[in-house]
Amino acid sequence: MSENFEPNIVAFLCNWCSYAGADLAGTARISYPPNVKVIRVMCSGRMNPSFVINALQQGADGVLISGCHPGECHYMEGNYIARRRFTLIKKLMEYIGIEPERFRVSWVSASEGEKFKNVIAEVTEDIRKIGQMKQLKREV
Amino acid sequence: MRKKIGVYVCHCGVNISATVDIEKVCKLASGLPGVAAAKDYTYLCSDPGQELIKKDIKELGLEKVVIAACSPRMHEQTFRGTCEEAELNPYCLEMANIREQCSWVHKEKDKATRKAAALISASVAKASLLEPLSEKEVDVIPKALVIGGGISGIQSSLDIADAGFGVYLVEKDPSIGGHMAQLDKTFPTLDCSACILTPKMVDVYRHPNIELLTYCEVISVDGFIGNFKVKVRKKPRYVNINKCNGCGACAEACLLKGRIASEFEAGMGKRGAIYVPFPQAVPLVYTIDSEKCLFLRKGKCGKSPACKAACGPEAIDFEQKEEIIELEIGTIVVATGFDVFPAKEKPEYGYDAYSNVITGLEFERLSSASGPTFGKIKIGGKEPEDVVFIQCVGSRDKELGNEYCSRVCCMYTAKQAHLVREKLPNANITVFYIDVRAFGKGFEEFYDRVKKEGIIYRRGNASEVYRRGEKLIVRAEDTLLGEALEVETDLVVLSTGLVQRDVGELKNALRLSQSSDRFFLEAHPKLRPMDTATAGVYLAGCCQGPKDIPDSVAQASGAAAKAIVPLATGKVKIDPIISFVDENICRGCGICITTCPYDAIELKEITRDGYPVEVAFVNDVLCKGCGACVASCLSGAIQQRSFTDEQILSQITALGVE
Numbered sequence: 001m002s003e004n005f006e007p008n009i010v011a012f013l014c015n016w017c018s019y020a021g022a023d024l025a026g027t028a029r030i031s032y033p034p035n036v037k038v039i040r041v042m043c044s045g046r047m048n049p050s051f052v053i054n055a056l057q058q059g060a061d062g063v064l065i066s067g068c069h070p071g072e073c074h075y076m077e078g079n080y081i082a083r084r085r086f087t088l089i090k091k092l093m094e095y096i097g098i099e100p101e102r103f104r105v106s107w108v109s110a111s112e113g114e115k116f117k118n119v120i121a122e123v124t125e126d127i128r129k130i131g132q133m134k135q136l137k138r139e140v
Numbered sequence: 141m142r143k144k145i146g147v148y149v150c151h152c153g154v155n156i157s158a159t160v161d162i163e164k165v166c167k168l169a170s171g172l173p174g175v176a177a178a179k180d181y182t183y184l185c186s187d188p189g190q191e192l193i194k195k196d197i198k199e200l201g202l203e204k205v206v207i208a209a210c211s212p213r214m215h216e217q218t219f220r221g222t223c224e225e226a227e228l229n230p231y232c233l234e235m236a237n238i239r240e241q242c243s244w245v246h247k248e249k250d251k252a253t254r255k256a257a258a259l260i261s262a263s264v265a266k267a268s269l270l271e272p273l274s275e276k277e278v279d280v281i282p283k284a285l286v287i288g289g290g291i292s293g294i295q296s297s298l299d300i301a302d303a304g305f306g307v308y309l310v311e312k313d314p315s316i317g318g319h320m321a322q323l324d325k326t327f328p329t330l331d332c333s334a335c336i337l338t339p340k341m342v343d344v345y346r347h348p349n350i351e352l353l354t355y356c357e358v359i360s361v362d363g364f365i366g367n368f369k370v371k372v373r374k375k376p377r378y379v380n381i382n383k384c385n386g387c388g389a390c391a392e393a394c395l396l397k398g399r400i401a402s403e404f405e406a407g408m409g410k411r412g413a414i415y416v417p418f419p420q421a422v423p424l425v426y427t428i429d430s431e432k433c434l435f436l437r438k439g440k441c442g443k444s445p446a447c448k449a450a451c452g453p454e455a456i457d458f459e460q461k462e463e464i465i466e467l468e469i470g471t472i473v474v475a476t477g478f479d480v481f482p483a484k485e486k487p488e489y490g491y492d493a494y495s496n497v498i499t500g501l502e503f504e505r506l507s508s509a510s511g512p513t514f515g516k517i518k519i520g521g522k523e524p525e526d527v528v529f530i531q532c533v534g535s536r537d538k539e540l541g542n543e544y545c546s547r548v549c550c551m552y553t554a555k556q557a558h559l560v561r562e563k564l565p566n567a568n569i570t571v572f573y574i575d576v577r578a579f580g581k582g583f584e585e586f587y588d589r590v591k592k593e594g595i596i597y598r599r600g601n602a603s604e605v606y607r608r609g610e611k612l613i614v615r616a617e618d619t620l621l622g623e624a625l626e627v628e629t630d631l632v633v634l635s636t637g638l639v640q641r642d643v644g645e646l647k648n649a650l651r652l653s654q655s656s657d658r659f660f661l662e663a664h665p666k667l668r669p670m671d672t673a674t675a676g677v678y679l680a681g682c683c684q685g686p687k688d689i690p691d692s693v694a695q696a697s698g699a700a701a702k703a704i705v706p707l708a709t710g711k712v713k714i715d716p717i718i719s720f721v722d723e724n725i726c727r728g729c730g731i732c733i734t735t736c737p738y739d740a741i742e743l744k745e746i747t748r749d750g751y752p753v754e755v756a757f758v759n760d761v762l763c764k765g766c767g768a769c770v771a772s773c774l775s776g777a778i779q780q781r782s783f784t785d786e787q788i789l790s791q792i793t794a795l796g797v798e
Binding site for chain 2: 008010015016017019020022023025026027029030031032034037038039040041042043045046047048049051054055057058059060068071072074075076077078081082085109110111112117
């Protein structure tokens with residue numbers, strides 16, 4: 001693996017908590033690595049497991065999903081639904097031989113800009129250690 | 141591919157352009173599939189910026205617009221308006237957040253530029269698949285609910301009611317008034333708190349548009365802005381409020397008279413099992429404390445309950461049961477207030493150990509002419525010779541997790557020190573402080589006046605309070621002199637801060653978030669301080685953060701104004717970003733129905749290829765647009781508008797190839 005490997009990570013953030021938390025980190029100018037690119041969804045419950053696999057196929061080296069803390073979902077129970085699905089995704093990844101660590105879930109509230117930074121820094125380092133995603137990547 | 145997408149990149153002054161190479165990003169964007177024009181401008185949200193977009197929409201016949209600028213949470217509404225003015229459907233807009241989530245958080249220009257380009261390409265990919273949506277309008281029930289009857293809730297209720305709309309004011313305690321009713325004088329003007337509050341309480345009671353629901357709690361909130369369905373629990377008072385005339389004969393007769401710590405007196409005074417919290421209570425009707433009343437607890441109170449025998453109008457009703465009432469509401473103001481920091485969490489100050497260590501609120505009752513000592517500063521029957529105030533108890537304390545300043549303690553301490561000086565001219569008064577924050581109108585002048593009244597302000601937090609003989613010793617470090625010191629005293633007043641109170645299920649029922657200080661989170665700290673993330677729910681007073689009375693009243697009037705807008709317009713638009721079903725694909729399995737948290741989906745029968753089949757059907761008004769059903773659908777038949785699988789996958793692809 002090249003020394004300069006910069007992981008490409010796709011993050012799905014819920015609109016109400018984690019996306020707002022990410023905005024707060026921005027407003028507070030809390031800097032973090034630029035490897036994570038965000039797709040906004042209204043709720044982590046919107047996350048179709050296939051999005052995770054698809055992202056890895058399309059060239060992402062890791063996927064992050066972040067939503068409201070359990071019990072604090074803007075849509076009452078979306079993040080509980082999401083949490084159940086995430087367990088399945090991890091199992092599926094193990095089954096098909098992809099490091100489950102490439103997929104990470106976190107709960108970041110709208111007031112946790114600092115936590116968002118930490119999550120991004122950690123996930124970037126973790127994926128950097130695992131290395132490039134090659135197994136699923138579609139050759140162009 | 142038709143080239144009908146316009147990309148607009150904002151410099152935001154130098155907020156974006158200092159870290160993102162705008163020219164490069166524009167050039168890359170102009171090469172993306174479907175892009176007709178990629179332009180940059182210093183401030184897109186300005187008038188000329190918006191004009192530029194509007195002109196292009198018309199002249200180039202743009203069908204989609206991508207704005208690369210700040211967060212959509214900031215300006216999505218602005219640019220939707222821009223599109224609408226140029227007769228483009230507002231939902232044909234997609235924003236790329238290259239400020240909050242790019243230029244403001246990254247330092248290296250080349251990397252930030254690459255990320256911005258990737259975010260823009262994802263937005264362009266999604267925009268090309270966006271579809272025009274139409275907003276549905278629904279009628280608004282012209283009534284507001286105000287939760288909490290402290291000064292904030294009172295002010296909001298009066299403002300909404302004066303505007304001509306019905307208000308339900310729900311208060312959990314037997315009387316409205318809140319903490320303000322407990323205060324003696326208010327800083328910095330030294331107005332008598334009760335004298336300025338009680339007329340407002342009476343106004344609430346008499347207002348034809350306000351229905352007062354005291355001793356009640358909100359237990360559930362369903363529905364959405366304009367059409368909330370709220371369930372309220374009416375706790376049994378065991379007194380018929382229509383018969384009770386507030387004469388007080390029952391309280392005189394109660395066998396437990398003077399034996400139960402009074403909540404209103406902050407434990408400094410006593411009440412009976414049947415009581416009114418304070419003489420000016422609104423409504424002035426008695427309540428039986430079911431946890432204390434001998435008859436309700438043990439089924440026996442002397443030969444027969446003394447209160448019942450004493451009551452002339454026969455208002456006492458031990459058969460009263462809890463009642464659940466349902467209200468239909470247009471908008472909601474949350475004014476649930478605060479709790480005083482529990483002083484026992486700072487055991488080093490000996491609040492639990494010594495009766496002459498009291499909290500600021502307890503001091504208010506001690507000093508109040510209507511309080512248990514009739515306004516005499518006496519502890520254990522004796523006037524103190526030395527009084528010490530300790531500020532910042534429970535505030536600005538990282539160890540407790542209360543990093544915030546409670547904003548009122550500096551000034552109420554100054555006021556209380558002044559009151560001690562007034563009542564005990566010879567007392568030695570010392571105030572220990574970290575910093576004195578006298579920021580409001582007239583505050584600095586008042587603080588200056590108090591300092592000149594022979595009150596010693598010593599900078600430094602007290603570390604410990606302990607007993608030595610008859611006296612208490614306050615140990616502290618004077619950080620200006622750099623020396624440790626001990627002060628003998630007869631009374632320690634802890635300037636306890638304000639903390640968020642536990643409102644139980646209400647927080648989730650209203651889908652409120654909390655900031656790190658645990659107070660309710662406003663939609664935007666600067667520009668939407670009364671709004672919440674839930675449309676139609678507004679915040680007033682200390683539930684949003686510590687505030688003094690003028691700030692609480694100001695915010696309460698603001699929240700009322702916000703709550704009045706939908707009531708006055710009579711219509712609200714329903715967010716069209718909701719789920720819809722492709723009836724040709726749906727096989728009617730019903731998994732989406734079990735997933736939906738709002739019961740917004742049901743099966744309906746249609747005719748497909750000449751055969752009757754069941755398919756899912758989404759109720760537009762009930763659906764809140766979370767998209768959980770979409771992810772659960774096995775056949776991809778149910779989709780969320782503006783967040784379809786196809787649209788999200790297009791973003792993933794764009795970010796993947798990078």
